[in-house]
Structure formats: C-alpha cells, structure tokens
Amino acid sequence: MKVGVLALQGDVAEHASALTDCGAHVVEVRSPGQLAGLDGLVLPGGESTTISKLLELAGLFEPLAERLAEGMPAFGTCAGMILLAVGVVDGRPDQRSFGAIDIGVRRNAFGRQVRSFEASLDVDGIGGGAPFDAVFIRAPVVERVGPGVEVLAGVDGRPVLCRQGPVLVSAFHPELSEDTRLHRLFLDTCEGT
C-alpha cells in the first residue's frame, strides 16, 4: 500500500514512522506529482493556517482537492482535521479547507489553549479492548456534525474522532502515542477502496 503524508509542515516524521510500522510504503508529499498512485493521504497536525498557505504556494491545493473529490482516503489529525472540514471558525480569513468531511470546527478551542492534555478514549472498532491514549495540543472543537458523519470517539460529550466514508479525522495526535491502531484503521480504509 502506498500512502502519502503531506509534508509541508507539522508532525510528518511521526506519522511516517507509524505508517511504516504498519507495513505501508510511505511517500512524503510536497509537490503535485507526488500525489500520483497514492492509496491514501495523511494530513498531519501543525498549524492549519500555515499548511493552507503552503498548499497554495506548492500548487497542491487544487490537485489535492480533486483527489479528495474522487474519493481518495484521507486521515487528518488536528490541523489536518481543520483542513478537511467543511466549516472552520476562528481561522484566518484567507485560510482554505477542502470540505471533505461534513463537520464544523472551531480552532484552538478544546481544553486549555496554552497546554496540551491527554485523554483515554474508548474507540469503536479498533480492536484490542484497551482505551486509546490520545494527546491533544491546541485542539479544534467539533461544533457541528453532519448527518452522514460517524462519531467514533468523544471527550466530555464532544466528538474527537469522526469518519465520513473514506475520510477519518481526529482532534488529537495519534502519531504521538505508541499505539498504531488508528493508523491501521486508516490503512484498512485505504485497502478497501
């Protein structure tokens, strides 16, 4: 399986190593040609305003939007979740998102803004029985969930892991946990499409 990690900014190496551990062939994506032949793409955490700008500078925004519209599986974590959402509140006015999953998010609004926190999540369908230890860093809050979106996990009644068809998003950073079950879940989607 050939899976890309958008490598303009953010937690690229951590995602690449989790995916490699799961047996995927990883391609770091910095230019449009590198989207060719991918079975899926991870959009990492970082700063969504910066990644949005770098996507445009690299000429990647439109080609990636096309691949997503064609149904390429994608896994967006934290800033990556913001980039895949239909609605973004508290973004920069020129910030763009792909609208690939029908959720509305508010940036930097989950938990205390200046610190990170961890939470143990019960996630349906990832096997193993044990909770997933999730790391949140200036995380977005999901404020609206469309009818076609499944909520796979939540914290304090807020969705933090959502899926719509081939698009999976988390408000937290699965690549920072020593637990690859969510990367495996994503690779199952890549395999199935």
Ligand code: GLN
């Ligand atoms: N606050 C960041 C943003 O708006 C996301 C933080 C993260 O990815 N850890 O893009």
